[in-house]
Amino acid sequence: MATQEITYREAAREALRAALHNDERVFLMGEDVGRYGGPYAVSLGLLEEFGPDRIRDTPLSESAFVGAGIGAALGGMRPIVEIMTVNFSLLAADQIINTAATYLHMSGGQFNVPLVIRMATGAGFQLAAQHSHSLEGWYAHIPGLKIVTPATLEDVRGMLPTALADPDPVLIFEHLALYNRKGQLVEDAGPVDIDRARVRRQGTAVSLITYGNSLWKCIEAAEQLAGEGIDAEVVDLRSLRPLDDQTIMASVRKTRRAVIVDEGWRSGSLSAEIAARIHEQAFYELDAPVVRLCSEEVPIPYAKHLEEAALPQAEKIVRAVRELLGT
Amino acid sequence: MTKASTASSHRDREHHLSLLKQMLRVRRFEEKCVELYSQQKIRGFLHLYIGEEAVCTGLMQAVSADDAMVATYREHGHALLRGIPMNAVLAEMYGKQEGCSGGRGGSMHLFDKATHFIGGNAIVGGGMPVAVGYALAAKLRKLKAISWCVFGEGAMAEGEFHESMNLAALWQLPVVFCCENNYYAMGTALDRSESETNLLKHAKSYRINAQSVDGMDVLATEAASHAAAKWVRAGKGPYFLEFQTYRFRAHSMFDPERYREKAEVHDREQHGPIKRYGEQLRELGILDDTGLNTLEAEIAQEIQNAVDFAEAGQLEPVASLSRFVYSEGAAS
Ligand SMILES: Cc1ncc(C[n+]2csc(CCOP(=O)(O)OP(=O)(O)O)c2C)c(N)n1
Numbered sequence: 001m002a003t004q005e006i007t008y009r010e011a012a013r014e015a016l017r018a019a020l021h022n023d024e025r026v027f028l029m030g031e032d033v034g035r036y037g038g039p040y041a042v043s044l045g046l047l048e049e050f051g052p053d054r055i056r057d058t059p060l061s062e063s064a065f066v067g068a069g070i071g072a073a074l075g076g077m078r079p080i081v082e083i084m085t086v087n088f089s090l091l092a093a094d095q096i097i098n099t100a101a102t103y104l105h106m107s108g109g110q111f112n113v114p115l116v117i118r119m120a121t122g123a124g125f126q127l128a129a130q131h132s133h134s135l136e137g138w139y140a141h142i143p144g145l146k147i148v149t150p151a152t153l154e155d156v157r158g159m160l161p162t163a164l165a166d167p168d169p170v171l172i173f174e175h176l177a178l179y180n181r182k183g184q185l186v187e188d189a190g191p192v193d194i195d196r197a198r199v200r201r202q203g204t205a206v207s208l209i210t211y212g213n214s215l216w217k218c219i220e221a222a223e224q225l226a227g228e229g230i231d232a233e234v235v236d237l238r239s240l241r242p243l244d245d246q247t248i249m250a251s252v253r254k255t256r257r258a259v260i261v262d263e264g265w266r267s268g269s270l271s272a273e274i275a276a277r278i279h280e281q282a283f284y285e286l287d288a289p290v291v292r293l294c295s296e297e298v299p300i301p302y303a304k305h306l307e308e309a310a311l312p313q314a315e316k317i318v319r320a321v322r323e324l325l326g327t
Numbered sequence: 328m329t330k331a332s333t334a335s336s337h338r339d340r341e342h343h344l345s346l347l348k349q350m351l352r353v354r355r356f357e358e359k360c361v362e363l364y365s366q367q368k369i370r371g372f373l374h375l376y377i378g379e380e381a382v383c384t385g386l387m388q389a390v391s392a393d394d395a396m397v398a399t400y401r402e403h404g405h406a407l408l409r410g411i412p413m414n415a416v417l418a419e420m421y422g423k424q425e426g427c428s429g430g431r432g433g434s435m436h437l438f439d440k441a442t443h444f445i446g447g448n449a450i451v452g453g454g455m456p457v458a459v460g461y462a463l464a465a466k467l468r469k470l471k472a473i474s475w476c477v478f479g480e481g482a483m484a485e486g487e488f489h490e491s492m493n494l495a496a497l498w499q500l501p502v503v504f505c506c507e508n509n510y511y512a513m514g515t516a517l518d519r520s521e522s523e524t525n526l527l528k529h530a531k532s533y534r535i536n537a538q539s540v541d542g543m544d545v546l547a548t549e550a551a552s553h554a555a556a557k558w559v560r561a562g563k564g565p566y567f568l569e570f571q572t573y574r575f576r577a578h579s580m581f582d583p584e585r586y587r588e589k590a591e592v593h594d595r596e597q598h599g600p601i602k603r604y605g606e607q608l609r610e611l612g613i614l615d616d617t618g619l620n621t622l623e624a625e626i627a628q629e630i631q632n633a634v635d636f637a638e639a640g641q642l643e644p645v646a647s648l649s650r651f652v653y654s655e656g657a658a659s
Contacts, residue, residue, distance in 0.1 A: 027467070053467060059497065064456045064490030071460020074445060075395070076468060079460075094487070098450045099457060107438035108429025109651040111445060143652045167654035 003184040011153045011185055012042045015160035020050050023078055029056035029065055030082030039084050040179050066092035070100050073115040078164055083119040086135045100169040101144030112167045122175040122213055122263055123311055129299030134263040136173045137270030140240035146170045147240040148194045151215040153185040158192030175213035197244035199251060203233030206321050207251040209274060210261040211237040214312055218261055221317035232321060240270060249282050256287040259320055261312050266294035291320055329546035340613050346545050347608060348622050350380040350601050353404035355626050364580055369420045371433050374401040378575035381600035382507050383408055385548025389556040393472040395443040395461045397454040400435035402447040411439045413629055414636040423640030430643055452485030459491045462500035473501040473559050481512025483529060484520050496533040499564040503555045509574040514586035530567035542570030543600045
């Protein structure tokens with residue numbers, strides 16, 4: 001099959017373009033998605049191609065335009081709402097959590113909300129404590145939402161169409177550090193599932209369970225560990241809600257050891273949830289307690305060395321695995 | 328007060344009586360709800376609309392079949408007059424599966440897909456962006472439908488109000504913003520909540536056409552609603568209506584009403600919408616005791632039927648507790 005070299009950003013754009021082509025109900029709205037070309041240039045050129053009705057710049061009103069996305073979805077459209085970063089999504093938390101996630105249930109099954117919300121997440125660019133947080137785990141707490149975290153080109157290309165076909169609200173988290181990532185993508189790449197984890201690297205000694213940009217840190221760590229004779233398996237969660245217990249447990253049962261790597265904080269977190277599930281479902285198959293590598297419990301700082309120290313890094317993962325295996 | 332036309336044709340008479348009946352229907356229904364609440368048949372929050380019936384009644388005359396309505400937790404009247412059967416509304420308040428939200432919503436979350444009634448919303452201001460979005464869909468799809476967004480004056484202090492008004496005006500969307508100004512947000516009087524108590528000025532600052540209406544006068548609310556709907560349906564952008572009204576009862580069943588004088592309430596009750604309109608219709612010879620008794624009897628019967636229906640309703644099996652968190656079928 002023919003492949004092309006493409007960035008994550010371009011793959012995300014291709015996904016948008018295809019969605020806009022395929023379904024006239026689809027439109028994109030958010031801050032600076034049009035004239036500006038998208039805050040991360042994901043939607044660059046789409047305004048010219050699809051016009052201002054479908055590539056819709058909004059004012060700085062996160063609550064109103066997310067809520068308008070909900071209303072438009074109820075009114076028969078298939079909106080894609082873009083929020084610049086998860087940090088700003090807190091201004092729309094009411095609409096996401098109190099409205100989008102509740103209407104189906106509260107209405108006794110009458111009003112489903114087929115809304116897709118995309119947002120950037122994560123740290124790594126010295127943007128400090130109001131632009132760098134990873135709050136996707138919070139949203140994964142909410143019944144009624146589906147939370148996906150494409151880390152690969154296939155996923156950023158393929159999760160959007162699946163999310164759009166879904167009758168319920170789906171939040172897509174794109175890690176900032178991934179936009180410039182290059183790779184090969186098959187030319188006719190299409191939809192992928194949004195509810196299963198994937199084993200990205202087979203191994204036998206330990207399961208590195210992760211998602212988003214941390215996937216690549218885990219792969220890097222696994223390669224380094226391979227040089228030391230340690231064969232790590234890497235599980236990409238892909239979906240934080242629902243969590244794919246089956247794939248997680250299958251991996252843990254095989255390797256008998258788990259390290260969870262999450263750019264979110266550890267207290268009351270997604271990593272805590274996964275650790276608890278492993279203990280509930282695979283406790284007797286473990287050879288060691290579950291290990292968690294998360295961001296340090298500080299607002300992400302500006303200075304480069306401090307920011308790096310605050311985040312899970314490949315070297316930390318390597319060290320944690322060595323310690324776990326007692327090597 | 329708006330004059331009911333004296334040269335009453337048969338149709339006019341019917342219409343006048345119908346307005347009165349709609350207001351009475353909402354009033355008597357809620358009075359029954361209070362009774363049922365004290366019998367513990369209804370639980371949770373119960374926000375009564377008693378005193379404000381002329382607003383939803385007038386409004387509803389201008390609502391078309393395809394229009395959407397997004398309301399608040401004080402929405403029994405809107406739900407009933409929009410056409411959700413009283414049986415389904417009361418069963419909902421009983422928490423029965425025959426309720427219009429399957430017993431999952433209760434008094435504050437009456438929903439009905441058939442009439443595009445997108446709910447009671449219990450987050451103050453929370454429904455406003457949704458109403459704007461529905462209007463956006465209608466505009467993009469070139470539908471005739473418009474969106475009716477109902478809220479209290481207390482919601483005007485919320486950011487979602489300002490964001491929604493701005494967006495609707497910016498994009499010239501077909502929304503009628505219907506502010507039910509009953510002068511209190513729970514216990515907080517308007518002048519303790521807004522630095523500018525002239526509410527029209529808020530709307531006008533977004534270049535939204537706005538009008539203030541005597542919300543105790545059903546003919547006035549009806550006329551204003553028609554005018555607003557005409558404006559919005561003509562594609563001229565959103566419209567803001569302020570209905571000046573008053574809530575005769577407590578904010579909810581938990582409210583001890585420490586924030587206002589009994590005399591103030593009593594005084595306002597003397598000018599209640601149903602009382603006033605009834606008197607007007609009597610003066611015009613449209614209503615007499617017999618006529619009123621007939622209306623009351625019809626309503627009482629409907630309410631009795633609804634109580635019987637709700638009593639006989641089934642509790643949803645606990646086994647289906649987790650239904651409707653995610654859709655069961657394909658995308659609709
Ligand atoms: C966001 C939010 N804040 C506070 C409340 C609690 N609350 C419920 S109703 C209400 C008063 C709202 O007053 P208004 O908007 O004027 O409507 P009214 O109840 O008078 O009809 C308050 C404070 C809430 N439900 N939602």
